[in-house]
Amino acid sequence: MPRPKEFDRETALREAIQVFCDGGFEGTSTDDLLRGMGISRQSMYDTFGDKRALYLEALRHYITERVANQIRILSAAASALKGLEATLNAAAIAGTKEGTSGCMGLGAISEFGRSDHEIASLIDTAERTLQSALLHRIDEGKSRGEISADVDTRAATDFLSATFSAIKLAARGGASPQNLRNIARMAIRSLK
């Protein structure tokens, strides 16, 4: 008979994400992780490996879930412009909810830049997936006349993608919900 599981893997991973959001990679000790996840050192090593392996798994989980959620919102709306608006507003709401606790993707870019190949590649893949979805929606909005024809699709994609980061960073810095909505609202203005 297999030993009963002492903890839920998914729950422990979510706790680890929260700890890394707060402290980053360097600022988080293995003890911080064990406290946050409520598991023993041995369980952590057996289940996730060392701090770096856990960080990579947590980051992958965090950003793929984020991007999938963003693309879902972007695609669900009846029109392209409404989809873009809904995605930006959702980012403002998420920023409000998360408050100053930080975003793991943002933290990873800020902490590592391009210095860690594996982390950079993870983030690039997620970014490209989101940008591809944004680009299609922007093109669609232009062809339907919701988005101004003189908007450069590539430029708007770069810009909106950067705006998501700007919202997260503003939230981390203590911006008010109104402030975050303002960023989203002005970004949409640029498309009209």
Added chain:
Amino acid sequence: MPRPKEFDRETALREAIQVFCDGGFEGTSTDDLLRGMGISRQSMYDTFGDKRALYLEALRHYITERVANQIRILSAAASALKGLEATLNAAAIAGTKEGTSGCMGLGAISEFGRSDHEIASLIDTAERTLQSALLHRIDEGKSRGEISADVDTRAATDFLSATFSAIKLAARGGASPQNLRNIARMAIRSLK
């Protein structure tokens, strides 16, 4: 007779800023700082104090210089809109020049959020100074008809302030010069 200075304080501080830009606070050891500044441990403690004191001085130096420079560019242009455009373009150029090496202000927000009172207060003061200058230029642009009258001044201020961070973060993540210019260009569109 006083002992001759063995190093230039200002130069050493600039080197420390570069080290902190790359590694953040937690990711930088005192040894990294000594190597970067090319001074002895004793000189560092005598001149700057411990790692935290040096970080605070480096951060203050970095962000006050940044903001002063931004306000200079913002104010020098003949018109409000041209001033805003020049400041955004300068951010894109700075991002290109710094590349993935990171920005100390961005790193501090991302690493500490609101958890360190002294750091948060330093950043808030700089942010408020920049925002006050932006707000006046936006109001001026509206009253002269360069900026659309239906732009909310406060919203545009929040937005432009966030866009500067977005440009720095995109540069840190490896964005191309064209990508950074795109962000600046789209942000200006939102004001028209």
